[in-house]
Amino acid sequence: MKLQALIFDVDGTLADTEGDGHRLAFNAAFAEAGLVWHWDPALYGELLAVTGGKERIRFFCARHAPEFLQQTDVAARIKELHAAKTRHYVALCAQGIPLRPGVEQLLREARAAGLRLAIATTTTAENIDALLAPDLRALFETVGAGDTVPNKKPAPDIYLWALAQLALPAAACLALEDSANGLKSAFAAGLATVITPTDYTRDHDFSGALARLPNLGGVTVPLLRHWHGLAYDSDKKW
Ligand code: XBP
Numbered sequence: 001m002k003l004q005a006l007i008f009d010v011d012g013t014l015a016d017t018e019g020d021g022h023r024l025a026f027n028a029a030f031a032e033a034g035l036v037w038h039w040d041p042a043l044y045g046e047l048l049a050v051t052g053g054k055e056r057i058r059f060f061c062a063r064h065a066p067e068f069l070q071q072t073d074v075a076a077r078i079k080e081l082h083a084a085k086t087r088h089y090v091a092l093c094a095q096g097i098p099l100r101p102g103v104e105q106l107l108r109e110a111r112a113a114g115l116r117l118a119i120a121t122t123t124t125a126e127n128i129d130a131l132l133a134p135d136l137r138a139l140f141e142t143v144g145a146g147d148t149v150p151n152k153k154p155a156p157d158i159y160l161w162a163l164a165q166l167a168l169p170a171a172a173c174l175a176l177e178d179s180a181n182g183l184k185s186a187f188a189a190g191l192a193t194v195i196t197p198t199d200y201t202r203d204h205d206f207s208g209a210l211a212r213l214p215n216l217g218g219v220t221v222p223l224l225r226h227w228h229g230l231a232y233d234s235d236k237k238w
């Protein structure tokens with residue numbers, strides 16, 4: 001089946017946003033709330049095992065601040081903290097978080113070649129509009145983000161949602177990801193997946209990935225079509 005669409009993850013794939021973006025935004029929100037929590041780079045790397053900012057805060061509390069979870073309105077408190085974090089992250093994006101090498105060129109080349117583009121991410125929708133310049137954001141015809149689906153990555157929900165929006169079978173698409181959670185999610189949705197790890201995810205298990213690259217620099221549409229053929233048009237398992 002011909003390659004018709006690319007489905008991109010956001011954090012770690014389009015841009016390396018975690019260490020100097022989301023992590024700083026979480027810490028700013030905690031300070032603003034008068035909490036003494038500070039997520040240093042190493043701790044944040046552990047917390048990235050859980051996708052979704054609200055889920056990550058709860059995961060942190062269960063291990064390091066269990067008393068916080070004893071409050072009667074803990075869900076509302078976490079939601080407030082996360083809304084503040086999103087505000088800080090959007091402000092950080094306004095200062096400019098660069099896209100990873102090759103991303104902008106591939107997005108433009110893919111659209112020019114007639115490939116459709118979608119996003120399947122765990123992050124909050126506002127963060128995408130803050131990260132991407134309007135002309136790049138406009139290249140994506142559908143964006144599945146955050147709480148669009150009940151179960152975040154590694155569950156396949158967000159990729160299944162994107163496939164439904166595209167009205168395409170997985171065999172007509174490729175997913176692009178940076179993490180094991182993302183690969184598991186895409187793979188469970190039946191998608192062949194190209195991986196470009198970050199410093200936080202380079203030691204993850206990427207078994208089953210179609211390809212693993214340092215970044216998308218030099219990745220062209222013909223190359224993606226070639227890999228897609230390897231994945232779907234032969235009986236050879238990638
Ligand atoms: C990465 C995530 C997100 C971000 C934080 O998303 O797991 O939770 O770390 O963003 P992906 P929020 O790799 O799927 O793009 O705080 O808005 O969740």
Ligand code: MG
Pocket residue numbers: 009010011012013177178179182
């Ligand atoms: Mg990611």
